[in-house]
Amino acid sequence: MNITQPPATDTAAPGLLLLRGEGLSCIRQDRVLFSQLSLQLHSGQLLQILGKNGAGKSSLLRILAGLASPDDGQVFYQAKPLAQSLPAYCGNLCYIGHQSGVHEQLTALENLRFWRAASGLNNADDWALLAQLGLAGLEDVPCRMLSAGQQRRVSLARLWLTPAKIWILDEPFTALDQSAIVLLQQQMLDHLNQGGAIILTSHQNLTLQFQSLVQLELAYRW
Amino acid sequence: MVNMVFIQRELRLLARQKADWLNPILFFIIVLSLFPLGVGPEPNMLRIIAPGIVWIAALLSVLLASERLFKDDYRNGVIEQLVAGRQSLLAFVLAKTLANWLSTGLPLILLSPVVALLLGLQQPALAAMALTLLLGTPLLSLLSVLGSALTMAADKGGILLALLILPLYIPLLIFASSAIEAASIGLGYQGQLAILLAMLLLALALVPMAVTSALRINVS
Numbered sequence: 246m247n248i249t250q251p252p253a254t255d256t257a258a259p260g261l262l263l264l265r266g267e268g269l270s271c272i273r274q275d276r277v278l279f280s281q282l283s284l285q286l287h288s289g290q291l292l293q294i295l296g297k298n299g300a301g302k303s304s305l306l307r308i309l310a311g312l313a314s315p316d317d318g319q320v321f322y323q324a325k326p327l328a329q330s331l332p333a334y335c336g337n338l339c340y341i342g343h344q345s346g347v348h349e350q351l352t353a354l355e356n357l358r359f360w361r362a363a364s365g366l367n368n369a370d371d372w373a374l375l376a377q378l379g380l381a382g383l384e385d386v387p388c389r390m391l392s393a394g395q396q397r398r399v400s401l402a403r404l405w406l407t408p409a410k411i412w413i414l415d416e417p418f419t420a421l422d423q424s425a426i427v428l429l430q431q432q433m434l435d436h437l438n439q440g441g442a443i444i445l446t447s448h449q450n451l452t453l454q455f456q457s458l459v460q461l462e463l464a465y466r467w
Numbered sequence: 468m469v470n471m472v473f474i475q476r477e478l479r480l481l482a483r484q485k486a487d488w489l490n491p492i493l494f495f496i497i498v499l500s501l502f503p504l505g506v507g508p509e510p511n512m513l514r515i516i517a518p519g520i521v522w523i524a525a526l527l528s529v530l531l532a533s534e535r536l537f538k539d540d541y542r543n544g545v546i547e548q549l550v551a552g553r554q555s556l557l558a559f560v561l562a563k564t565l566a567n568w569l570s571t572g573l574p575l576i577l578l579s580p581v582v583a584l585l586l587g588l589q590q591p592a593l594a595a596m597a598l599t600l601l602l603g604t605p606l607l608s609l610l611s612v613l614g615s616a617l618t619m620a621a622d623k624g625g626i627l628l629a630l631l632i633l634p635l636y637i638p639l640l641i642f643a644s645s646a647i648e649a650a651s652i653g654l655g656y657q658g659q660l661a662i663l664l665a666m667l668l669l670a671l672a673l674v675p676m677a678v679t680s681a682l683r684i685n686v687s
């Protein structure tokens with residue numbers, strides 16, 4: 246486990262500590278994916294988790310999102326263990342896993358409406374948002390007719406709607422074309438500037454300059 | 468707690484995937500229309516076996532509808548999203564249950580006059596059948612939603628689902644068919660109805676919580 250930090254981060258003042266993992270371990274099928282892993286996420290910070298396929302990136306994200314429990318160690322949200330702060334944490338978290346969370350039989354608009362209802366958000370201008378994401382004209386086509394990249398865009402549209410401070414994104418750039426990747430990174434940059442924090446896994450290098458980027462490499466272990 | 472957007476979504480999905488609810492209804496009608504052919508059209512014989520076969524057909528058709536309830540939402544990650552967000556999982560479960568009852572339970576109640584005609588049931592028995600279906604099908608929906616939530620992650624969960632859920636259907640089967648039987652020989656059946664209502668209320672109070680836990684366990 247080596248943490249590489251670009252020199253730029255030294256100058257940036259660390260924001261509020263949002264999320265902290267301490268001594269995290271995860272075991273899958275008798276294989277230790279990682280052990281004694283500690284990490285911190287401050288507001289305004291982008292944490293990129295790197296590692297080979299099977300290194301445990303998604304497992305780590307699921308643990309940090311409160312979906313799975315670590316085999317050892319603990320996650321703290323604003324200095325309280327996750328078990329105690331779960332309702333507050335879930336309200337402040339936007340997790341997008343590698344399944345898109347988009348139902349193929351529903352249209353982009355219907356998926357967004359469902360997602361907004363599920364997160365207790367008010368109505369917003371979905372048409373304008375979908376147009377911004379390059380889905381103009383496809384708003385009321387069932388998502389099974391869309392390409393993988395377009396479905397991904399529908400799924401990522403919630404990042405433009407959510408008020409959550411912490412984003413946990415598992416391979417958000419998968420299947421996206423160059424213009425969508427830039428669009429998403431721009432949105433991530435805006436989020437960070439507004440005091441949000443992002444944890445993501447990606448095999449692609451980020452093309453925009455993120456001042457507060459911290460990289461965490463998970464080594465593949467046998 | 469009850470969320471109209473969720474209910475609309477479920478109904479819209481049912482409208483787009485008609486096989487999910489039409490197949491069980493057709494199954495119910497086919498089974499019931501085969502019985503007079505199989506055991507012979509002797510009215511007295513049919514009247515004796517009618518209460519049992521109506522309810523067995525109802526159980527199996529609801530079971531048929533339940534296998535795929537959560538499958539799609541599990542596969543495409545919607546359940547995972549809801550568990551991660553936590554706050555609306557219960558509303559989602561209630562919407563699923565309501566939509567399941569509207570698409571499988573309600574049609575059986577509406578079909579009961581046709582069933583009475585097929586099996587030669589007379590008036591008091593027909594009323595008893597409709598009433599037991601009215602109280603019993605919501606209970607069937609609740610239990611099948613529970614079974615479906617428990618088995619959604621299993622690839623071929625069908626037979627596991629049947630093994631889990633059919634034993635829970637048995638009390639319902641006993642009291643519902645005994646109510647119809649009592650009515651057909653002119654006895655009162657309020658007692659059986661009261662027990663069905665009690666079972667329904669108990670399930671209504673406990674099952675949604677069990678379902679949310681089952682969903683949570685399945686994604687973690």
